[in-house]
Amino acid sequence: MTKLLLENILRFILLILAQVFLFKNMGYYNLVIPFPYIMAIMLLPVRISKVLLFIIAFLTGLTIDAFYDTLGIHAAACVTLAWVRIIFLNLTIQDDDHDSISPGIDQMSFRWFLIYTFILSFFHHLTLYLLESFSLNNILSTLTSILFSCIFTTVLIILFELIFYRRKKR
Amino acid sequence: MRNLWVFINRYSTFFLFILFFGGSIVLVVRNNTFQRASTINSSNQIIGSIYQQVDYFKGYLSLNETNLALARENAALRALLKSSNYDNKVISNVIRDSTQQPEYSYIQARVINNSVNQKNNYITVNRGARHGIKKGMGVISSKGIVGIVLNVSENFSTIQSLLHSDTKISASLAKSQAFGSLVWGTQSSDPQKALLRDIPNHVKVENKEQVITSGFSLFPPGIVIGTVLETGLSSGSSFLDISVLLNNDFSTLRYVYVIVDKYSEEKEALEIQNLDND
Numbered sequence: 001m002t003k004l005l006l007e008n009i010l011r012f013i014l015l016i017l018a019q020v021f022l023f024k025n026m027g028y029y030n031l032v033i034p035f036p037y038i039m040a041i042m043l044l045p046v047r048i049s050k051v052l053l054f055i056i057a058f059l060t061g062l063t064i065d066a067f068y069d070t071l072g073i074h075a076a077a078c079v080t081l082a083w084v085r086i087i088f089l090n091l092t093i094q095d096d097d098h099d100s101i102s103p104g105i106d107q108m109s110f111r112w113f114l115i116y117t118f119i120l121s122f123f124h125h126l127t128l129y130l131l132e133s134f135s136l137n138n139i140l141s142t143l144t145s146i147l148f149s150c151i152f153t154t155v156l157i158i159l160f161e162l163i164f165y166r167r168k169k170r
Numbered sequence: 171m172r173n174l175w176v177f178i179n180r181y182s183t184f185f186l187f188i189l190f191f192g193g194s195i196v197l198v199v200r201n202n203t204f205q206r207a208s209t210i211n212s213s214n215q216i217i218g219s220i221y222q223q224v225d226y227f228k229g230y231l232s233l234n235e236t237n238l239a240l241a242r243e244n245a246a247l248r249a250l251l252k253s254s255n256y257d258n259k260v261i262s263n264v265i266r267d268s269t270q271q272p273e274y275s276y277i278q279a280r281v282i283n284n285s286v287n288q289k290n291n292y293i294t295v296n297r298g299a300r301h302g303i304k305k306g307m308g309v310i311s312s313k314g315i316v317g318i319v320l321n322v323s324e325n326f327s328t329i330q331s332l333l334h335s336d337t338k339i340s341a342s343l344a345k346s347q348a349f350g351s352l353v354w355g356t357q358s359s360d361p362q363k364a365l366l367r368d369i370p371n372h373v374k375v376e377n378k379e380q381v382i383t384s385g386f387s388l389f390p391p392g393i394v395i396g397t398v399l400e401t402g403l404s405s406g407s408s409f410l411d412i413s414v415l416l417n418n419d420f421s422t423l424r425y426v427y428v429i430v431d432k433y434s435e436e437k438e439a440l441e442i443q444n445l446d447n448d
Contacts (some may be wrong), residue, residue: 049184054190061194072197079194083187131198134205 004045004102012040012060020067023156032148036156037064038124041081042117046089046104047068057082070132073167084123088116099150105161114158122146274390276427277301278310282326286361286420291331293317293427298325308388309428314395314418315339316426318388327428333420334363340387341366341395341414344380348373351379352395361420363399367413373410375401380416389429406416 019037027033028145041057061075068074089103092112105113120132133142178185198205229236279301283294297303299322309316309329317337320330330337333357342349343366350368357365366381379398385391400413431437 011440050186054186058190065197070198071201072194072199073202075197076194079187079190082190083183087184131195131205164367 008040008044009112011043016060016063016067019064028148033143033145034149034151034152034156035121035124036137036153036160037129038078038081038153039157041078042085042120042157043104045102046093050086052117053082053086054079056153073128073131076131077124080127081120081124081147084120088119092116105158113161117157118150121157122150125150125153134154182430202307255422268357273432275430275432277303277430279303279327279426279428281423281426284328284420284423285331285361286333288333289355290335291361291420292335293329293331293423293426295327295329296325296429297428298323298327300324302430303327303428306388306434307431309391309426310389311418311423311426314416315383315393316418316420316423319428327424331420332364332416332418339389339395340362340384341381342384343369343373343375343398343412344382345376346373349384349386350409350412359415364396364414364416366414367409368396369410369412373392375410375412377401381412388431388434 005145015037019035023034026067037060040060041053044053044056044079056080058075061073061078062071064074064078065071103116117127129142129146129149200206277297279295281293281298282296282387283292285291285293293309293316295309303319305319305322307319310317315332317329317331317334318339319326319327332339333354335353337354339352340349341352348369350366352364352366354364355410357363369375375398377398381395381398383389383391383393383395394417396414396416396418398412399415401410
């Protein structure tokens, strides 16, 4: 239990640092920006309480917002992410034997994790970009940004999973 | 109450989401200037576009009055234009010298209507009675004589142009000083050519000799009218008919000077007595 807590805290810190110091500067002309920090919320244990999940998501978003100077936008996106995560997990995991595990590539199948990552990052980016532009003008370019950023984020998260967690299982 | 609790508990995820998401949105709108500005704007955009549509249809109902009002406004604005102003300024140069009393003074005027192609041509200028123009005054331009004032109103005058079949101006040849009367339109209607009549046969007329005003009529002496074009056109009597090329180009006339003769009334009164004695 302590190990799980420590792991999550460490992951949280590392992902936030990576996001604000590395991925913030990575991007293709403001069109494609990756947000792999959402892993911190995605990989929380399956049976974490809803209230706690929302609070963690909200705080994660606020932390990122503090670095991005966009108070509230990432928080809203992360809260949406948390909500979609709860629904997705409710729909795909019925049995109770996953109680204390994290939804990672090592515990689930690769296909499940790919869909999970894609859908969650999609909803996160959708909320993020729509709140950022805050208008329906240029909706086409916003949607393009959402889609490509989403693909970029998914690829990065899958890579992280493959590098850091696949090996651990073996 | 219990049912409500059950309901909330059942959809707790959704309510939690609404709670946190709402909190985030409040943060967004309150702390980010762009979003705050555009919240106010987008609500205005919706309401504004509705108002715009309604106004667009309402505009048709008052189209008549609007057109009328616009036309009135146009007229008012047009009246403010500089070109529609009547230039009331008269530049006159008065020499104060007791030994030489000036006989003639000049009123500058702008041509506002002109013709050269008619049998009888008239010119209208923007000076009238209030500037001191009277019927019968002579009119010249910088290049020669123009005509005689025919009618005068408060602000305008019409000029019987030199190119008029009734205009008769006393003119003389520059060298011989022989005088005759200059007429136009008897032989041709060329606005460049006039005819100098009643020059005695014995006078030697040179080609390209200058024709000037004699000073006997309305014009001061010595104003160049034109040059002799053809001589020896005999009318079969003891007088010559001389064709004169006019110096003045009437078709490009812009500014003219109306000649005010200080002693014209005195002269006329005196000359009328001559007739009475007959």
